[in-house]
Amino acid sequence: MISVNNVRAGYGDGPDILQGINLNAAGGEIVTILGPNGCGKSTLLKCIAGFVRPRGGAVEMEGCDVSAVPVHDKIRHHLMGFVPQTDNVFSTLSVADNIMLGARYMPAAERNARYAELMAQYPSLASKQERKASALSGGERQILSLARALISKPRVLLLDEPSAGLSPMMMHEVFAAIAEIRDRTGMCIVTVEQNAFEALGVADRAYVLSLGKVAIEGRAADLLADPAMRHLYLGGKPPVVESRPPFAAVN
Amino acid sequence: MVQFVVDVLIRAVDLALIAIGLSSVYSLIRFPNVALVQYATTGALLALGLQMAGLPLVVAAIVACALVGIIAVVLNVVVFERLLRAGSAIAMIGSLALSMVFSAIFLVTAGPRPKRFELEINPPLRFLGARLTEHQLISVGISVLAIAVFALILFRTDLGRCMRATATNSVLASATGIDTRKVTNTVVFLSGVMAGLGGIGLSVKGEMSAQLGLDMLLPVFAAAIVGGLGNALGAAVGAVVIAAAETMVTNVNFGPLFGETVLFIPAAYATAASFLLLVVVLLIKPYGLFVAEVKRG
Numbered sequence: 001m002i003s004v005n006n007v008r009a010g011y012g013d014g015p016d017i018l019q020g021i022n023l024n025a026a027g028g029e030i031v032t033i034l035g036p037n038g039c040g041k042s043t044l045l046k047c048i049a050g051f052v053r054p055r056g057g058a059v060e061m062e063g064c065d066v067s068a069v070p071v072h073d074k075i076r077h078h079l080m081g082f083v084p085q086t087d088n089v090f091s092t093l094s095v096a097d098n099i100m101l102g103a104r105y106m107p108a109a110e111r112n113a114r115y116a117e118l119m120a121q122y123p124s125l126a127s128k129q130e131r132k133a134s135a136l137s138g139g140e141r142q143i144l145s146l147a148r149a150l151i152s153k154p155r156v157l158l159l160d161e162p163s164a165g166l167s168p169m170m171m172h173e174v175f176a177a178i179a180e181i182r183d184r185t186g187m188c189i190v191t192v193e194q195n196a197f198e199a200l201g202v203a204d205r206a207y208v209l210s211l212g213k214v215a216i217e218g219r220a221a222d223l224l225a226d227p228a229m230r231h232l233y234l235g236g237k238p239p240v241v242e243s244r245p246p247f248a249a250v251n
Numbered sequence: 252m253v254q255f256v257v258d259v260l261i262r263a264v265d266l267a268l269i270a271i272g273l274s275s276v277y278s279l280i281r282f283p284n285v286a287l288v289q290y291a292t293t294g295a296l297l298a299l300g301l302q303m304a305g306l307p308l309v310v311a312a313i314v315a316c317a318l319v320g321i322i323a324v325v326l327n328v329v330v331f332e333r334l335l336r337a338g339s340a341i342a343m344i345g346s347l348a349l350s351m352v353f354s355a356i357f358l359v360t361a362g363p364r365p366k367r368f369e370l371e372i373n374p375p376l377r378f379l380g381a382r383l384t385e386h387q388l389i390s391v392g393i394s395v396l397a398i399a400v401f402a403l404i405l406f407r408t409d410l411g412r413c414m415r416a417t418a419t420n421s422v423l424a425s426a427t428g429i430d431t432r433k434v435t436n437t438v439v440f441l442s443g444v445m446a447g448l449g450g451i452g453l454s455v456k457g458e459m460s461a462q463l464g465l466d467m468l469l470p471v472f473a474a475a476i477v478g479g480l481g482n483a484l485g486a487a488v489g490a491v492v493i494a495a496a497e498t499m500v501t502n503v504n505f506g507p508l509f510g511e512t513v514l515f516i517p518a519a520y521a522t523a524a525s526f527l528l529l530v531v532v533l534l535i536k537p538y539g540l541f542v543a544e545v546k547r548g
Binding site for chain 1: 336409412416419420422423425426427428429430431432
């Protein structure tokens with residue numbers, strides 16, 4: 001579904017932040033990109049999305065080179081949904097308007113049907129459709145941004161630190177919602193995460209970046225179990241998170 | 252009093268047209284384009300040239316505004332998009348340099364002497380004791396209509412929603428499928444059209460010179476900043492505030508306040524008054540009067 005081949009990228013005249021990255025993600029799996037601050041994981045996601053154009057190598061989606069395809073074209077062609085790290089909702093717009101803005105180029109009937117589906121999936125949003133996005137909690141905002149990205153039924157979903165700024169409890173709910181999307185839709189999901197333990201808990205595979213290169217890659221479960229990897233890249237013991245039902249079920 | 256209101260309106264609408272363009276573009280690309288005031292002169296000179304070539308003034312004005320819009324887009328793509336990669340400060344300095352180039356071109360092509368449109372001279376109209384010419388009335392009417400159309404586009408159309416979304420968060424706007432570059436260039440085109448219309452309006456009501464744009468630079472920036480730089484309709488309100496300050500200086504007889512028959516403030520203080528007002532407003536509201544809408548349009 002996604003194939004990143006020997007990609008080099010950076011900003012302006014600066015040095016290469018990504019130095020020959022290779023990454024693959026298939027439909028029906030969650031791939032998480034981990035690593036310390038400044039390792040290039042957000043740049044890699046922006047490169048996959050199209051916000052940063054590779055200086056070398058190629059990003060392919062469904063077998064086509066999309067390195068030079070603008071972000072909005074990928075969104076409009078249902079190829080990709082993207083959730084930015086921060087400011088990922090329009091605060092002064094209502095919940096409904098936020099979601100519908102992501103579907104303004106779709107036929108009205110399809111748009112309305114899709115909206116109804118999303119409201120059924122996320123009852124917490126359904127009860128707050130007319131409320132301003134600024135009135136939502138951090139977790140609800142993240143779910144809203146997911147719903148906005150999902151309304152176009154993208155084949156690939158890219159999430160830039162979906163747990164940023166969330167409490168451990170909300171973080172767990174958001175990751176449960178992401179896992180539920182994978183299980184229900186078979187979508188290819190790529191996330192960038194700081195909270196490695198939580199991300200590996202729902203991911204199928206992971207890539208750990210270091211200094212712009214892939215340092216470790218493998219099955220998420222294997223990485224979680226690897227003491228050396230935990231010590232080097234994940235910062236020691238995992239935090240204890242109370243087990244809770246998925247977000248949709250909570251509501 | 253009615254005459255004061257009429258004079259403020261006459262001055263404010265042209266300021267507002269240019270200031271709205273300045274603020275709208277700023278909201279999207281985050282740099283104040285100094286060259287925008289020269290688009291006003293360009294519009295006036297093109298309209299004059301087309302009128303001299305035999306076109307009726309209305310047709311000449313429409314063609315001139317469209318041409319200015321196209322020039323604005325070309326300059327944005329060729330010059331400002333590249334400069335912005337180095338930062339907004341560099342882009343602003345570039346726009347100042349471009350503005351100087353415009354001035355030189357105007358001086359060479361139009362000469363230093365002021366010019367006027369060929370217009371019929373009619374006796375002034377009277378409205379509740381206030382006087383204004385037919386040309387002033389038509390010009391104000393067209394400008395108010397243009398501002399109303401812009402407001403409708405901004406708040407009632409899909410383009411307007413895209414403009415506001417892009418101004419609020421361009422990354423998120425892209426992530427919702429909005430072609431932010433196209434939206435920006437559309438707004439740049441509209442800002443050029445409005446600046447051109449403002450320049451034509453100013454010239455119809457008075458004289459036109461190569462200095463027209465530079466003379467407008469400070470009041471237009473003051474209007475945009477007072478209204479909250481980045482807030483299009485705030486700029487319109489800012490234009491009214493600045494126009495009121497200028498008109499108060501130039502037109503109001505302060506004699507009765509001081510026991511004199513006639514006491515006018517020297518006209519040279521007009522700009523100073525608007526800037527004094529700007530400083531006072533910024534001291535109270537550092538980001539302008541309508542900052543909330545700027546950030547969350």
